[in-house]
Structures are given as C-alpha cells and as structure tokens.
Amino acid sequence: MNVRFALPPLTLGALALSGCVANDAAAEDAVSVSSTADGCSLSATTAPSGSIVFDVTNDGDDVTEFYLLADDGLRIITEVENVGPGLSRELVAQVPAGDYITSCKPGMVGDGIQAAFTVTDSGAEVGPTGEIGDQLQAAADQYLLYVRDQVATLDQKTTAFLDAYTAGDDDAARQMYADTRVHWERIEPVAEAFGDLDPSMDLREADLADGEAWTGWHNIEKNLWPPADGYELTDAERQALADKLSIDTADLVSRVNADDFSIDAFQIGNGAKSLLDEVASGKITGEEEIWSHTDLWDFQANIDGASVAFGVLRPVVEQTDPDLVAELDARFDAVQTLLTAQGSVEDGFTYYDDLTEDQVQELSRAVDALGEPLSQLTAAAVL
Amino acid sequence: MTHDEQPDPSTPVDSSEDLGVQAPSAKRTGLSRRAALGVTGAAVGTAAIAGSGGFALGRATAPKVETRSYEFLGAHQSGIVTSQQDRMHFASFDVTTSSRDELVALLRRWTQAAATLMAGSELGSGAAGGNYAAPPDDTGEALDLAASKLTITFGFGPTLFEKDGVDRFGLAGKRPEQLIDLPKFAGDTLDPKFVGGDICIQACADDPTVAVHAIRNLSRIAFGAAAIKWSQLGFGRTSSTTSDQVTPRNFMGFKDGTHNMRAEETELVNKWLWAQGDDGQEWMNGGSYLVARRIRILAEIWDRTSLGEQEDLVGRTKGTGAPLSGGGEFTDPDFDLAGSDGEPLIATDSHVSIAHPDHNDGAAMLRRGYNFTDGADDLGRLDAGLFFLAYVRDPRTQFVPIQERMARADIMTVEYLRTTGSALFAVPPGLPMGSELGPDGAYIGQQLFA
Numbered sequence: 001m002n003v004r005f006a007l008p009p010l011t012l013g014a015l016a017l018s019g020c021v022a023n024d025a026a027a028e029d030a031v032s033v034s035s036t037a038d039g040c041s042l043s044a045t046t047a048p049s050g051s052i053v054f055d056v057t058n059d060g061d062d063v064t065e066f067y068l069l070a071d072d073g074l075r076i077i078t079e080v081e082n083v084g085p086g087l088s089r090e091l092v093a094q095v096p097a098g099d100y101i102t103s104c105k106p107g108m109v110g111d112g113i114q115a116a117f118t119v120t121d122s123g124a125e126v127g128p129t130g131e132i133g134d135q136l137q138a139a140a141d142q143y144l145l146y147v148r149d150q151v152a153t154l155d156q157k158t159t160a161f162l163d164a165y166t167a168g169d170d171d172a173a174r175q176m177y178a179d180t181r182v183h184w185e186r187i188e189p190v191a192e193a194f195g196d197l198d199p200s201m202d203l204r205e206a207d208l209a210d211g212e213a214w215t216g217w218h219n220i221e222k223n224l225w226p227p228a229d230g231y232e233l234t235d236a237e238r239q240a241l242a243d244k245l246s247i248d249t250a251d252l253v254s255r256v257n258a259d260d261f262s263i264d265a266f267q268i269g270n271g272a273k274s275l276l277d278e279v280a281s282g283k284i285t286g287e288e289e290i291w292s293h294t295d296l297w298d299f300q301a302n303i304d305g306a307s308v309a310f311g312v313l314r315p316v317v318e319q320t321d322p323d324l325v326a327e328l329d330a331r332f333d334a335v336q337t338l339l340t341a342q343g344s345v346e347d348g349f350t351y352y353d354d355l356t357e358d359q360v361q362e363l364s365r366a367v368d369a370l371g372e373p374l375s376q377l378t379a380a381a382v383l
Numbered sequence: 384m385t386h387d388e389q390p391d392p393s394t395p396v397d398s399s400e401d402l403g404v405q406a407p408s409a410k411r412t413g414l415s416r417r418a419a420l421g422v423t424g425a426a427v428g429t430a431a432i433a434g435s436g437g438f439a440l441g442r443a444t445a446p447k448v449e450t451r452s453y454e455f456l457g458a459h460q461s462g463i464v465t466s467q468q469d470r471m472h473f474a475s476f477d478v479t480t481s482s483r484d485e486l487v488a489l490l491r492r493w494t495q496a497a498a499t500l501m502a503g504s505e506l507g508s509g510a511a512g513g514n515y516a517a518p519p520d521d522t523g524e525a526l527d528l529a530a531s532k533l534t535i536t537f538g539f540g541p542t543l544f545e546k547d548g549v550d551r552f553g554l555a556g557k558r559p560e561q562l563i564d565l566p567k568f569a570g571d572t573l574d575p576k577f578v579g580g581d582i583c584i585q586a587c588a589d590d591p592t593v594a595v596h597a598i599r600n601l602s603r604i605a606f607g608a609a610a611i612k613w614s615q616l617g618f619g620r621t622s623s624t625t626s627d628q629v630t631p632r633n634f635m636g637f638k639d640g641t642h643n644m645r646a647e648e649t650e651l652v653n654k655w656l657w658a659q660g661d662d663g664q665e666w667m668n669g670g671s672y673l674v675a676r677r678i679r680i681l682a683e684i685w686d687r688t689s690l691g692e693q694e695d696l697v698g699r700t701k702g703t704g705a706p707l708s709g710g711g712e713f714t715d716p717d718f719d720l721a722g723s724d725g726e727p728l729i730a731t732d733s734h735v736s737i738a739h740p741d742h743n744d745g746a747a748m749l750r751r752g753y754n755f756t757d758g759a760d761d762l763g764r765l766d767a768g769l770f771f772l773a774y775v776r777d778p779r780t781q782f783v784p785i786q787e788r789m790a791r792a793d794i795m796t797v798e799y800l801r802t803t804g805s806a807l808f809a810v811p812p813g814l815p816m817g818s819e820l821g822p823d824g825a826y827i828g829q830q831l832f833a
Binding site for chain 1: 566569570571681683684687689706708720722723761
C-alpha cells in the first residue's frame with residue numbers, strides 16, 4: 001500500500017491569518033480574479049470582513065499564482081499556487097477588516113502584479129487569526145517526536161523478533177510478530193511517503209505481480225503461519241528475509257531522524273485519513289494479516305496513530321471547528337469501545353478469523369463513521 | 384477482405400426499415416416487435432437520423448423510445464466502433480458440449496438470433512404467437528420495446544482452443560499468439576467466479592431490458608451446448624467511441640475516456656484496433672481482442688479524499704476534465720509544465736501520466752466500459768465500479784504493459800481500485816454483407832472452423 005502526501009506543504013507562516021474552514025459564503029459574493037500575462041483584474045477591490053471567496057481563473061498562457069498579502073506586501077494571508085492556463089481554482093479565507101494587497105504572479109516569478117484591496121468591517125465574527133501558525137508548528141514538532149519514538153521502538157522490537165526467527169524459535173517469533181508491527185502500523189503513512197520502503201517491507205502476497213520478488217513482514221508471516229498445504233523456507237532464505245527487513249528498518253530509522261526530515265500539519269491530517277483508509281480497506285476485511293489473523297493489532301495501531309494526529313491538531317481545530325472536535329471525540333470513543341471488547345495490544349486481541357460476521361460489521365460501521373468526519377480534519381486544520 | 388470495403392457498422396440504420404427492408408440478406412425469420420404490436424411512431428432525438436417516413440402516424444405525442452437499429456452484417460462485428468450505447472449485459476459462457484459439430488450449430492443459432500434481435504424482431508414464432516401448447520420462442524419482455532440500438536458481439540476465450548491441456552474442438556493450432564493467458568497484475572484480487580470463459584457475448588443497447596432480453600434468449604438457445612459461467616450488467620457508458628458523444632463520468636466522478644480512440648480516427652483504428660491477416664492467424668483478419676476487467680472502486684474511501692488529492696491522482700480537474708497543465712478537456716496534457724516547486728503540474732504518478740499513449744510507445748486502446756453496481760458487500764459497502772472493456776489489436780503490447788505500469792505506479796489504481804474479474808477474448812471479424820444466415824448458413828467465427 002502506498003499513500004502519498006498529495007500537495008506541496010504549505011508554508012506554516014503563511015497560515016497565520018487564514019486558518020479557517022471553507023464555509024457558506026455565497027458564491028455570488030465571490031471575487032473573481034482573472035490572471036493574464038500582464039494583468040490581474042478583480043471583479044471588486046473591496047469585500048466585507050469574514051469569509052472571502054476568490055474565484056481565480058488563469059486567462060494567461062503561463063502557470064500562475066494568486067496571493068492576498070498584508071499591507072506590507074510581504075506577509076501572505078492566503079494563496080493559491082500552480083493554476084494551469086485556462087483553469088480556475090476557488091480560494092476561501094477568513095479575513096478581518098483592513099488594507100491588503102492582491103497579487104497575481106504569471107510565470108511564478110517576480111513580485112507579481114499587485115493592487116490594493118480593502119476589507120471593510122462587516123461586523124461579522126471573523127475566525128481565529130492569532131496563534132494558529134504557532135500552534136500548527138507545535139503540532140508538527142510533537143508529531144515528529146511521536147514518529148521518531150515509534151520508529152525507534154520498531155527497530156528494537158524488530159531486532160528481537162528477527163533474532164528469534166533466524167534462531168528457529170518460531171513460537172517466540174509468533175508471539176512477537178503482531179506486537180512489533182504495532183509500531184509500524186501507527187506511523188505507516190510516514191513510512192509510505194518514502195515510496196520505496198513500504199513495498200519492500202510491507203507488501204502483501206496479493207500485491208505481487210507475476211515474477212516479483214517478495215520481501216518483508218508478510219513473507220515472514222506466511223512462513224510462521226504456513227497455510228494448510230505447507231510453506232517452507234530454508235535457513236538461508238529465512239536469513240535473507242531477516243537481513244533485508246533489518247536493513248530496511250535501519251534505513252527508516254535514519255530517514256526519520258535526518259535533520260531535514262519534517263512533517264507539516266497538512267501531512268499529519270492526511271496521514272490520519274490514510275490510517276483510517278488502511279483500516280477500512282485492509283484490516284476490516286482480514287486481508288492485511290491473512291496468515292496470522294492478527295489484524296486487530298494493526299487495526300488498533302492505525303487508530304492509535306490517527307488519534308495522535310488528531311490530538312496534536314486538536315488545539316487548532318478547537319478554534320476553527322469545535323463541532324468537528326466533539327464529533328471526532330465521540331467517534332474515536334465508539335471505535336475504541338468495540339476494540340477494547342476484543343482485547344488490547346498488551347494482552348492480545350481476538351484473532352480476525354474468530355470474529356463473528358456481526359462483530360466485523362459493527363467494527364466496519366464504526367470505522368466508516370469515524371473516517372467520514374476524520375476526512376474533514378485537514379481542511380479544518382490548515383485551510 | 385479488408386475492413387474498409389464494407390459499410391461502417393457505427394452508422395445506425397433507420398428504424399423504419401424494421402419492417403424487413405433492413406438487412407434483407409439476413410433472412411430473419413422473426414417478426415418486427417413493433418409491427419407485431421402495431422405500435423406506431425417513435426421520437427428519435429438525433430437529427431442526423433432520417434425521419435421514419437410514413438411509419439410515424441397516428442400519435443400526436445410519440446413515445447420516447449430509441450428505435451434505431453444497427454446492421455448485423457459487416458466486415459467487423461457490431462458493438463466495437465459502434466457509437467457506445469448506455470446499457471450493457473455481458474456474459475461469459477462455458478462450452479459444455481465436447482462436439483465440434485454441436486459447437487458450430489450453436490454458433491449458427493446464435494448468429495441468426497443475434498441478427499434478429501438486433502433488428503428489434505421477435506425470435507422464432509414470437510413471444511405471443513406460435514403453438515399454444517408450446518412455450519413461446521421469444522421470452523417476450525422486449526415486446527413493447529424497439530431495437531434500442533442493440534449490438535451483439537461474440538468473442539472466443541483461450542479455453543475454447545485448449546482447456547486443461549485438452550484440444551476439445553481441434554482448434555489448438557489456430558489459437559492466436561495474441562490471445563494470451565493474462566498475467567497476474569500487482570494488486571489483482573480476482574474472484575474466480577468472474578474470470579475467463581470459452582465464449583463471451585457483449586450485448587449493448589440503450590434500453591436495459593433489450594440488452595438483458597438478448598443475453599437471456601441467447602443463453603436459452605445454448606442450453607446443452609453452452610452455459611453462462613458469469614455475467615455482468617452495466618449501466619452508464621464510461622467511454623465515448625465516436626466524436627459526437629459527450630465524455631461520460633465514471634464512479635470516481637471524473638470524465639473517463641477523454642483520450643479514447645474514436646471510430647473516425649481511421650489511421651489509429653487500423654493501427655491499434657483491427658487484427659490483420661498477417662498478424663499470425665488469417666481467420667482473425669478484421670477482428671480484434673477484447674479485454675474485460677471487473678474493477679471495483681473503493682467508493683467509500685475515495686469519497687473521503689480531498690478534491691485537491693483526487694485531481695492530483697487523476698491528473699485532471701474534476702469539473703471540466705482539463706489536464707492540470709491547463710486548457711480544456713481536449714487540450715493535450717503538458718507533462719513537462721512545472722509548478723512553483725519545480726515538479727510537473729501533472730504528477731508523474733497520476734493516472735493520466737501513467738496511462739497516456741505518449742508514455743506507452745503511442746499504444747492506444749478502444750475503451751468501451753460501463754459503470755456497474757452489484758448492490759452492496761457483506762459490510763454494507765457499495766460493490767460498484769467500472770466494467771472495463773477495451774478492444775485492441777494486440778493485448779501483449781497495448782494492454783499488458785500499460786496495466787503493469789498502472790498496477791505498480793498509478794496511485795489511484797493502487798489505492799482505490801481492486802480488480803475482481805478478468806478475461807480476454809479473440810473477437811472474430813464480421814460476416815460479409817449478403818451472407819445467408821440459418822441452419823446451414825454463415826455464422827460468426829466461421830473462418831476459425833473453416
């Protein structure tokens with residue numbers, strides 16, 4: 001499985017005044033912007049404070065950008081990038097009364113074509129404008145610590161697991177398998193973002209094409225829980241699998257600890273959504289751990305990771321969309337209650353093939369009920 | 384015979400000819416459904432179709448039924464470059480007889496029945512006529528309906544030539560090298576009940592009852608010689624096969640098939656669609672190869688994906704279908720145009736970038752797919768997606784390499800699609816105009832058995 005973080009990270013500083021959700025600003029009130037090679041024409045040069053919608057159309061031949069800047073011409077209130085020729089993009093921002101500058105940047109170079117823009121006081125309540133940029137940075141810092149901590153534990157436990165596996169102590173290896181993978185599953189979207197590591201470490205048999213080499217956790221899983229018709233590996237084959245997984249894990253450790261590795265709020269929010277997608281597409285169907293049936297460990301870990309992502313973004317979303325926070329709290333609780341009824345990471349869970357159809361359906365519905373509002377988290381936090 | 388000596392089967396025949404003028408050589412035994420019922424008149428929405436002459440009498444407000452019918456005979460089978468209809472019933476059959484003669488007899492029955500059905504006529508002695516002590520020859524549910532642009536297309540699967548090492552019908556030596564056993568692609572989660580088959584029948588029409596009626600009756604006259612292995616209903620075409628059709632949307636909400644090959648693109652069609660005699664098997668001259676894939680969309684998960692990511696994954700805007708490099712729907716994508724971060728506006732792992740002919744040695748496919756919904760799965764999630772149908776001259780170079788790239792690198796495919804069914808068929812050429820049909824007459828696939 002491979003999830004990418006789709007959009008270029010936004011500059012956190014750019015969010016200082018614009019951290020709010022899209023809303024019900026009527027479309028007819030939108031300010032249309034036409035960006036051409038030498039022009040940046042707006043349908044209005046003034047708008048009432050509150051939610052302002054810019055409908056940006058690129059009528060030129062080059063890729064363009066549109067900015068709303070503070071009156072110093074430097075601080076970015078909100079922006080839209082990478083609008084191809086002929087395309088339109090809608091931009092929504094919470095803007096308090098004051099003087100601003102609009103700027104189109106055809107060709108994405110230079111200072112752009114700037115003009116004054118006035119936001120009058122409408123009396124309407126304007127969304128939070130203060131500390132959100134700082135809070136998002138704090139969220140990113142906290143989440144990075146979490147990722148590094150989980151990867152460090154993964155590395156330690158993987159070493160112990162592989163020692164048992166290569167020593168032929170299959171009972172011990174089976175005992176450690178699911179508990180070790182929990183630390184991978186909690187931060188899986190981060191590992192997936194590296195692209196090459198995920199297929200090497202976590203590919204399932206169903207994901208293989210004809211003739212493709214199979215490395216990583218799930219080949220070992222099949223070896224430890226062989227299907228009825230038998231699945232044997234030689235000691236040398238076991239050693240090769242272990243060596244490869246060990247190298248890949250060490251690689252993951254060094255990548256997330258690199259000085260230039262960072263995660264922004266956008267990626268955190270999307271990562272939470274991806275974790276729920278993982279549950280909905282793989283764990284709830286028993287496909288992820290098809291030999292060991294330890295899907296509920298992975299399930300719990302995915303929920304843990306999503307919950308941490310929500311937690312670090314929570315101070316921001318409490319300001320931008322408190323209803324969403326309340327809904328997510330309730331939905332996380334509902335999923336956790338169902339999971340707790342089946343066990344815990346510490347004491348072990350029910351194996352997937354021992355769940356009844358009704359239990360699987362109940363879990364599935366709770367995951368869908370959480371996944372839907374969770375998909376709103378990114379927009380509530382950063383847009 | 385080459386494919387351009389014959390009338391283009393994509394041109395509809397006017398419905399007024401249902402009374403028997405159309406395709407006289409087809410020797411239909413059936414009754415025109417509308418003639419039998421005395422239904423008059425029909426509103427046809429397309430100005431390009433000639434009026435129905437003196438036929439449209441007697442009603443001030445004509446019923447909104449699609450009366451157009453397509454010619455069964457022609458250099459190519461209908462239902463390939465034919466302007467794509469809105470509904471489909473596809474069936475894959477196991478041949479249950481081991482007798483070559485019975486197989487040929489079945490193909491003759493099917494051929495004659497297909498011509499009759501396409502003309503909008505009743506089979507045999509009809510649905511409400513015939514011997515009172517016998518069941519009607521035609522099942523009857525299409526009685527009040529017109530031809531509805533029905534096309535019926537036959538194809539032969541690899542197992543018709545050889546199954547489990549047995550050459551049941553003496554055809555093993557005639558299996559085209561293009562008719563491969565499709566490889567397992569990364570992420571394929573095939574359900575055996577949607578895989579393969581000895582013979583396929585694709586029935587497409589603008590009315591779902593007409594399409595189902597066709598498969599039902601063709602299945603009925605096959606009992607003892609062939610039986611349905613699996614079938615798929617489709618609604619909502621997901622491709623355009625002629626230039627005058629608006630690009631439809633698939634279940635992901637995006638326009639699908641913007642860059643599809645069109646019937647009018649003669650050069651492309653000749654290069655990428657029609658098998659030629661010197662491709663290896665002379666009997667396939669004027670035929671094509673049909674790839675059928677049942678692709679489930681993980682709809683609930685896709686629906687939770689932000690608009691920005693959806694557009695990035697596809698490489699086009701959701702609204703107009705324009706490539707993210709700009710322009711309108713039909714503007715060629717510019718895969719080099721970069722955004723502010725220096726990365727291409729159309730991501731290299733987007734669907735349009737992976738699947739575009741420019742990145743596949745120019746290889747194109749004539750896609751003819753349909754949306755499908757088979758209700759919900761055990762978890763209450765939509766069992767819905769795209770029934771992908773594509774006609775190609777050589778699957779080895781036009782489908783397999785593109786699918787291998789998509790299955791590995793196209794994130795939309797990897798994350799949100801699951802292929803649950805898969806089959807490949809050799810679609811033989813059509814029958815020449817003037818062919819006589821019947822118990823000793825011409826039949827689809829006759830070149831193979833010659």
